[in-house]
Amino acid sequence: MIDFLILIYSGLYALYDYLTAHVLTCLVPAFFIAGAMSALLPKEKITKYLGKNVPKYKAYPLSVVAGLLLAVCSCTILPLFAGIKKKGAGIGPAIAFLYTSPATNILAIVFTGSVLGWDFAISRIILSITFAIMIGIIISKMFKEAKIEDKKLVSESMEEEEKDKKSIKSGFLKKFMHYHLLIFFITLFAILIVGVAKIGTEIKTVGLIISILFLLVEVKVGFKKEEIKSWLKETFMFFKIIFPLLLAGVFVAGVLTALIPKDFLANYVGSNTVPSNLAAVLFGVFMYFPTLVEVPMAKMFLGLGMAKGPLLAYLLADPVISLPSILVVRRIMGTKRTLAYIILIIIFCTLSGLIYGFFVR
Secondary structure, three states, rough: OOOOHHHHHHHHHHHHHHHHHHHHHHHHHHHHHHHHHOOOOHHHHHHHHOEOOOOHHHHHHHHHHHHOOOOOOOOOHHHHHHHHHHEOHHHHHHHHHHHHHHHHHHHHHHHHHHHHHHHHHHHHHHHHHHHHHHHHHHHHHHHHOOOOOOOHHHHHHHHHHHHHHHHHOOOOHHHHHHHHHHHHHHHHHHHHHHHHHHOOHHHHHHHHHHHHHHHHHHHHHHHOHHHHHHHHHHHHHHHHHHHHHHHHHHHHHHHHHHHOOOOOHHOOOOOEEEEHHHHHHHHHHOOOOOOOOHHHHHHHHOOOOHHHHHHHHHHHOOOOOOOHHHHHHHHHHHHHHHHHHHHHHHHHHHHHHHHHHHHHO
16 A cells, blocks of 8 residues: 555645756746747748648648757647647647657657667658658548638738838848748757757756856847837736646656556556557656657667567557646547547557567567
């Protein structure tokens, strides 16, 4: 019988580990990016490339590429997902982005290859990209969205651009203002990438200081006070909605980790069967581990006797979704879509592990 105080301690320790490792350098930049997307990014830009009316052959590859560039976990990606969804991205491309980044980012694939072997890494990237697109398409077909009047948005955009051009006199300043939004977002993403990168503390600190100073100059020169206030307001709104749910989910995940017997995985996922793969997927779905932590965890599971099929199934599920992220995703896109998202992940990951384990012993 596990002592109640041990469960509380496990939950609190999970919170402590999460807050010290992720909030400052991961979640804080992600919230600011989400707020900027909502307040500053022209809606017609989102709807042009990721919107509900954009052809699938354009929207989904762009969503996947965007996800590949970000090395973030299933929780850190949530503010970004909320940001692009609020600005008009179609549910399918938004889900493809939500799925891809935690599962298929460059750091995760390289780390997987170096620790577990490139057969795991290649299988992981191919299957994750495939799942991201398929799940996005299926959910977009299941839950139809209203069309967006793109012509009206484009017309409004052209009028705004014309006003901006008339207000700018200096040639250098004109060029800067034309590209300042792009530069601004590149700087924000650079802060996030440096913050989550596995590099030395001194290099990371210098990189963050330089990036933040550059960001402050961009904000001072390129934005009006009303725009800055709107950005900060949207950032706080995302923080207020998402962060408490993340804390609750991380605490519960820590308690569940203490409840699960240590020999559970070795006993129940040591063979390539449907129950073994399903158990591995369910463990990955509901447990929360920071990005890249799933790789050494998988290495440990492999050493304890987990079969390769269930191991891949776990690798495909764990980074993508967790109990904390489920709570937030439900708030963003509703109960029915979230339930469909979870079920599709469980089905695809279980079948993939089963097939992979059949060919790889």
